[in-house]
Amino acid sequence: MVYINENFKLLKRNYLFAEVANRVKKYKEAHPEARIIRLGIGDVTEPLTDSVIKELENAVKEMSKRETFQGYPPYEGYEFLRKAISDFDFKRRGIDISPNEIYISTGAKEDTANFQELFSIDCKVAIPDPVYPVYVDSNVMAGRSGVAKDKRYSKFVYLECKEENNFKPELPSEKVDIIYLCFPNNPTGQVLTKVELKKWVDYAIENNAIILYDAAYEAYVREEGIPKSIYEIEGAKKVAVEFRSLSKTAGFTGTRCAYTIIPQELVVYDKEKNKYPLGELWLRRQSTKFNGVAYIIQKGAAAVFTEKGQQEVNKLISYYLENAKIIYDTIRNLGLKVYGGVNSPYIWFKVPEKFDSWSFFDYLLNECQIVSTPGEGFGQNGEGFIRLSAFGNREDILEATERLKKLNI
Amino acid sequence: MVYINENFKLLKRNYLFAEVANRVKKYKEAHPEARIIRLGIGDVTEPLTDSVIKELENAVKEMSKRETFQGYPPYEGYEFLRKAISDFDFKRRGIDISPNEIYISTGAKEDTANFQELFSIDCKVAIPDPVYPVYVDSNVMAGRSGVAKDKRYSKFVYLECKEENNFKPELPSEKVDIIYLCFPNNPTGQVLTKVELKKWVDYAIENNAIILYDAAYEAYVREEGIPKSIYEIEGAKKVAVEFRSLSKTAGFTGTRCAYTIIPQELVVYDKEKNKYPLGELWLRRQSTKFNGVAYIIQKGAAAVFTEKGQQEVNKLISYYLENAKIIYDTIRNLGLKVYGGVNSPYIWFKVPEKFDSWSFFDYLLNECQIVSTPGEGFGQNGEGFIRLSAFGNREDILEATERLKKLNI
Numbered sequence: 001m002v003y004i005n006e007n008f009k010l011l012k013r014n015y016l017f018a019e020v021a022n023r024v025k026k027y028k029e030a031h032p033e034a035r036i037i038r039l040g041i042g043d044v045t046e047p048l049t050d051s052v053i054k055e056l057e058n059a060v061k062e063m064s065k066r067e068t069f070q071g072y073p074p075y076e077g078y079e080f081l082r083k084a085i086s087d088f089d090f091k092r093r094g095i096d097i098s099p100n101e102i103y104i105s106t107g108a109k110e111d112t113a114n115f116q117e118l119f120s121i122d123c124k125v126a127i128p129d130p131v132y133p134v135y136v137d138s139n140v141m142a143g144r145s146g147v148a149k150d151k152r153y154s155k156f157v158y159l160e161c162k163e164e165n166n167f168k169p170e171l172p173s174e175k176v177d178i179i180y181l182c183f184p185n186n187p188t189g190q191v192l193t194k195v196e197l198k199k200w201v202d203y204a205i206e207n208n209a210i211i212l213y214d215a216a217y218e219a220y221v222r223e224e225g226i227p228k229s230i231y232e233i234e235g236a237k238k239v240a241v242e243f244r245s246l247s248k249t250a251g252f253t254g255t256r257c258a259y260t261i262i263p264q265e266l267v268v269y270d271k272e273k274n275k276y277p278l279g280e281l282w283l284r285r286q287s288t289k290f291n292g293v294a295y296i297i298q299k300g301a302a303a304v305f306t307e308k309g310q311q312e313v314n315k316l317i318s319y320y321l322e323n324a325k326i327i328y329d330t331i332r333n334l335g336l337k338v339y340g341g342v343n344s345p346y347i348w349f350k351v352p353e354k355f356d357s358w359s360f361f362d363y364l365l366n367e368c369q370i371v372s373t374p375g376e377g378f379g380q381n382g383e384g385f386i387r388l389s390a391f392g393n394r395e396d397i398l399e400a401t402e403r404l405k406k407l408n409i
Numbered sequence: 410m411v412y413i414n415e416n417f418k419l420l421k422r423n424y425l426f427a428e429v430a431n432r433v434k435k436y437k438e439a440h441p442e443a444r445i446i447r448l449g450i451g452d453v454t455e456p457l458t459d460s461v462i463k464e465l466e467n468a469v470k471e472m473s474k475r476e477t478f479q480g481y482p483p484y485e486g487y488e489f490l491r492k493a494i495s496d497f498d499f500k501r502r503g504i505d506i507s508p509n510e511i512y513i514s515t516g517a518k519e520d521t522a523n524f525q526e527l528f529s530i531d532c533k534v535a536i537p538d539p540v541y542p543v544y545v546d547s548n549v550m551a552g553r554s555g556v557a558k559d560k561r562y563s564k565f566v567y568l569e570c571k572e573e574n575n576f577k578p579e580l581p582s583e584k585v586d587i588i589y590l591c592f593p594n595n596p597t598g599q600v601l602t603k604v605e606l607k608k609w610v611d612y613a614i615e616n617n618a619i620i621l622y623d624a625a626y627e628a629y630v631r632e633e634g635i636p637k638s639i640y641e642i643e644g645a646k647k648v649a650v651e652f653r654s655l656s657k658t659a660g661f662t663g664t665r666c667a668y669t670i671i672p673q674e675l676v677v678y679d680k681e682k683n684k685y686p687l688g689e690l691w692l693r694r695q696s697t698k699f700n701g702v703a704y705i706i707q708k709g710a711a712a713v714f715t716e717k718g719q720q721e722v723n724k725l726i727s728y729y730l731e732n733a734k735i736i737y738d739t740i741r742n743l744g745l746k747v748y749g750g751v752n753s754p755y756i757w758f759k760v761p762e763k764f765d766s767w768s769f770f771d772y773l774l775n776e777c778q779i780v781s782t783p784g785e786g787f788g789q790n791g792e793g794f795i796r797l798s799a800f801g802n803r804e805d806i807l808e809a810t811e812r813l814k815k816l817n818i
Contacts, residue, residue, distance in 0.1 A: 001617040002586040003529040004679050008690060015696040018484070043480035053473040056705070060469060063664065064462040066802060070663040071452035075427070106515055106700070113698035117550065120412040137697045141526065177411040208410040254479040255472065256703040270413050281417060287424040288546045289522035291515070294665045296465070297703055393475060 007143050010153070016133045016377035017041050023362070024371050031369075037400045039327070040371035042186070042345065042389035044251045045396075046319065049312035051303040052250065059299035073292030076283060077104025077259070081298045084305035085259055089244065095231045101263050103282060104293050104301075108216045108245035108258040113138040114289075115212055115241065115260070116178070118268075118281045123177040128159040128169050130187055130378030130385070132214065135180040151380050161188065162381050167339060167348070168192060171203050179204065181230075182214035184221060187378045187387040188348040189340015191226045197233050204239035210268070210278075211240040216258075219249040219317050221343045229261075237263035241278070248345060248391075250304045250313045257293055257301040320345050323397045324390035330401040331388075334409060345390040348375070352409045357383055368403040416552050419562070425542045425786035426450050432771070433780050440778075446809045448736070449780035451595070451754065451798035453660045454805075455728065458721035460712040461659065468708035482701030485692060486513025486668070490707045493714035494668055498653065504640045510672050512691060513702050513710075517625045517654035517667040522547040523698075524621055524650065524669070525587070527677075527690045532586040537568040537578050539596055539787030539794070541623065544589040560789050570597065571790050576748060576757070577601060580612050588613065590639075591623035593630060596787045596796040597757040598749015600635045606642050613648035619677070619687075620649040625667075628658040628726050630752045638670075646672035650687070657754060657800075659713045659722045666702055666710040729754050732806045733799035739810040740797075743818060754799040757784070761818045766792055777812040 014022070020040050028036065048056070062068035076082070082099035090097035105111050113134050116125075121143050127136055129152075139145055139156070146155030157176050159169035167188040169181075181200060184191045204211050211230065218228040230236045242261040246252035262279040269275055293301075303309045321342075328341035331349045339348040351360040357374035364370045364386070373389075375382030390397070423431070429449050437445065457465070471477035485491070491508035499506040514520050522543050525534075530552050536545055538561075548554055548565070555564030566585050568578035576597040578590075590609060593600045601609075613620050620639065627637040638653075639645045651670040655661035671688040678684055702710075712718045730751075737750035740758045748757040760769040766783035773779045773795070782798075784791030799806070 002532055002619045002677055004677050004685055004690060005527055005529055006679055008527070008693065009679060011693065011697075015693065018696050041481065045475065045478065045480065047475050047478045048472045050473075053469060056469045056472070057466065060462060060465045063457045063465070064459075066454065066456050069454065069456045069660075071454065072450065072662045073665075106703075109700045110698060118414055118417070120414055123411055134697060141694070141697070210411045251478075253481045253700075254704045256482075256700065268411055268413050270415055270418060276413055281413060284417065284420065284424065285550070287427050288420075288543060288550070289519060291518045291662075291665065294515075294703065294706055295663045296705065 005141065007141050007145070010140050010145055010148050011137055015137065016373070019377070020371065020373060024365065027365055034369045036369045036371060037392065037396050038371045039388040039392060039400060040373045042248070042391060044248065044253050044391045045393050046251055046316055048251050048255065048300070049309065049316065051306060051309040051312055052300045055303035056296060056300040059296040063296060070295035073295055073298065075287040075290060075292055077102070077293060078295070078298050081302045084302045088305040088310060090229070090231070093228070095229060097231060097261055097263065101261055101279065103260045103262065103279075103286065104298060105258050105260060105290070106256045106293055108214065108243040108247070109134055111243050111258060111260045112212065112214055114285070115282070116142055116144070117285060118278070119178060124155070124157060124175065126157045126159055126172050126176040126179040128161050128180065128182070129380055130161060130375060130382035131180065132182060132186045133378065135212075160381060163337070163350075166190065168196060171199060175207055177209050179209055179211045180214070181211055182216070184217040184344035185340070185346075186214070186217065187346055187373065187375065187382065189342075189344035189346035191221065191343045193225050194227050194233060197227055197230065201230070201233045201236045201239060205235055209239065211236075213240050213242045215242050216245040217248055217344055218244065219313065220321060220345055222321065223343055226343055231261070231263070237265050239266070241266070246301055246304060249317070251316060252301070255297060255300065257297050319394075320390050323392060323394065326397055326401055327388055327390055330404050334404065334407065341390070347388045347390065348385055349388070351384055351386055357385055360386055367407060368400065370400050370403065414550065416550050416554070419549050419554055419557050420546055424546065425782070428786070429780065429782060433774065436774055443778045445778045445780060446801065446805050447780045448797040448801060448809060449782050451657070451800060453657065453662050453800045454802050455660055455725055457660050457664065457709070458718065458725065460715060460718040460721055461709045464712035465705060465709040468705040472705060479704035482704055482707065484696040484699060484701055486511070486702060487704070487707050490711045490714075493711045497714040497719060499638070499640070502637070504638060506640060506670055506672065510670055510688065512669045512671065512688075512695065513707060514667050514669060514699070515665040515702055517623065517652040517656070518543055520667060520669045521621065521623055521652050523694070524691070525551055525553070526694055527687070528587060533564070533566060533584065535566045535568055535581050535585040535588040537570050537589065537591070538789055539570060539784060539791035540589065541591060541595045542787065544621075569790060572746070572759075575599065577605060580608060584616055586618050588618055588620045589623070590620055591625070593626040593753035594749070594755075595623070595626065596755055596782065596784065596791065598751075598753035598755035600630065600752045602634050603636050603642060606636055606639065610639070610642045610645045610648060614644055618648065620645075622649050622651045624651050625654040626657055626753055627653065628722065629730060629754055631730065632752055635752055640670070640672070646674050648675065650675070655710055655713060658726070660725060661710070664706060664709065666706050728803075729799050732801060732803065735806055735810055736797055736799055739813050743813065743816065750799070756797045756799065758795055758797070760793055760795055766794055769795055776816060777809070779809050779812065
């Protein structure tokens with residue numbers, strides 16, 4: 001008899017954003033006239049930039065002619081894209097990451113979810129709280145979580161992020177093997193300085209641990225001293241994998257292209273102490289379970305890594321960062337405690353005392369027709385907080401802030 | 410200390426097609442002037458059809474304007490595409506598969522590799538031999554294989570496909586839980602009749618097993634009585650998941666769009682006999698580890714499911730089927746035993762006695778500059794056989810057959 005993977009029973013019923021979508025759908029059915037403003041899932045709203053559109057068009061034309069038609073893409077991505085990323089994201093910033101350390105994929109969500117497959121089920125996993133739920137759920141499905149108890153899993157080591165520590169995690173007191181970090185952080189919008197991040201790299205080196213570093217929001221870093229890549233930290237190439245994405249950088253949430261960096265010097269071991277270059281393990285996984293990213297999409301992505309493309313996306317990011325400032329100021333003026341919103345598209349704030357995060361989510365939906373994300377969905381420490389995303393066009397953001405200003409809280 | 414997933418050590422060093430690519434690369438480096446003809450990996454060569462190109466262009470335009478820009482796609486795919494598939498692939502052929510039983514993805518490779526995640530590690534897996542290596546390797550990585558011994562894994566149940574049974578597997582004598590079937594078959598090109606396929610559906614119903622049915626080549630079926638979908642068989646909706654793809658149907662190998670059918674009546678159980686609709690489990694997996702297929706690509710895909718789109722792809726498939734016949738006849742005229750090539754883009758033939766499949770692969774590469782796929786890469790029963798694919802433009806196919814005719818074997 002075919003039985004299900006029992007680990008699925010340990011999951012919460014719905015993936016967080018699926019639950020948010022369900023509640024919004026219900027509200028919309030009951031209020032078909034409502035003009036809902038979506039500051040929830042963190043989905044971009046501005047069109048793809050001119051350079052990207054032009055290259056997408058060129059690539060579609062190429063696919064229409066036998067001479068330039070492209071079949072299966074390379075599992076690891078086209079050289080033209082890997083080289084462009086190596087130049088613009090790394091070499092120009094003084095970081096030596098070569099094209100063959102870059103692996104193209106359809107999303108940082110996909111890669112952060114799949115990467116744990118390379119490691120033993122016995123590995124001890126450190127999970128920040130609050131956290132992007134994908135790191136948690138993918139490890140639950142794989143069988144690393146232990147049982148669920150009081151909204152936490154028995155085998156995970158939680159890295160507490162609270163107001164007391166400014167939502168910056170402390171090193172674990174217990175030894176861990178796999179550490180998920182995300183900076184600029186989703187959901188809190190907080191960042192680490194180089195000095196703060198170096199503590200984690202040093203910990204990983206000393207403890208033979210690996211850091212899975214989600215840098216999906218690096219493009220939003222505008223302040224000096226805040227790293228845009230973990231490889232700005234000495235020693236990181238020995239212990240860190242970095243996940244980067246065009247979703248929030250270049251408006252690719254609906255176009256799907258991301259990339260993962262696995263330095264050549266990053267090696268891992270089996271229990272007999274045999275050595276494995278981690279990049280080779282990942283390529284073995286990818287070549288078996290993945291057939292690459294569409295040629296058209298990779299061509300469009302490469303346009304981001306040109307002089308003109310960089311100017312365009314910088315403008316796009318400035319636009320969203322201005323949105324973030326507008327929302328941040330509005331929430332602060334309501335008398336609520338706010339985090340993030342600088343070097344990050346996320347604003348994280350404390351709900352008024354009479355609410356919890358789901359009831360304030362409902363309140364914002366009912367009173368302001370604003371979709372937010374309840375902090376509780378990101379973990380126990382997110383209870384009492386709400387995440388707003390600064391993606392949206394300016395008119396919507398201004399309209400949302402007008403509605404928020406009228407709240408009597 | 411972070412340890413690797415030890416199951417990876419049980420894998421062959423390289424994914425089959427990665428090994429083929431390596432050997433071809435080496436040959437090309439040594440013979441830069443050689444005009445290599447690729448009949449190996451089964452990659453299409455003809456451009457995307459007019460309808461698809463037009464819709465891709467329209468979609469790119471939509472992505473360039475705020476009013477029509479699209480962010481994150483639905484995890485399960487856009488309704489417009491699911492509805493089009495439901496109509497053209499099923500309802501018009503008298504099969505009742507509704508849009509909400511259809512899940513869009515980037516590839517049948519991805520879905521056939523990932524689907525096993527939904528099931529217990531203890532499930533007994535039946536694997537045809539020869540077989541598309543993805544079914545094997547994904548289960549090895551997950552820990553269902555047991556140890557490797559004499560090119561086989563101790564815990565799999567092998568479904569023997571040999572000349573004696575015309576490469577059509579017999580029902581397993583031992584009870585199994587998960588059965589992988591692929592018809593028209595990759596690599597042998599053989600097909601099952603409805604009567605033959607019904608035996609498998611009946612087996613699955615009686616034994617509470619599930620059939621993972623890879624129908625990636627269904628568009629090549631032109632003969633009456635050969636099913637294009639397992640749902641043509643009574644009872645299949647209770648026990649079968651079907652994987653379909655635009656790769657070979659519409660030239661999408663480099664454009665990446667496929668779809669998986671999970672009928673609503675297909676339920677599975679946990680060990681306490683609780684019931685789970687399989688579609689819900691898959692959506693839970695997908696919404697956690699996948700963020701959907703690019704809007705542009707889904708729009709292009711939908712163009713296939715129109716009157717004009719169907720005419721275009723039928724013409725494309727006829728073209729490749731004519732190629733198949735040309736290759737089939739050439740190989741037969743060499744005095745070799747040939748299978749497939751009808752209702753299938755694959756030709757499967759027995760190598761001359763003094764060769765094995767890898768040495769004949771090398772021989773074809775050296776003597777004819779033709780890339781093939783050695784049967785041994787598909788399993789023990791593939792030893793002594795070669796797969797050729799009929800994808801290629803006519804001039805190349807004719808040139809390849811001229812080269813083959815000159816062989817002295």
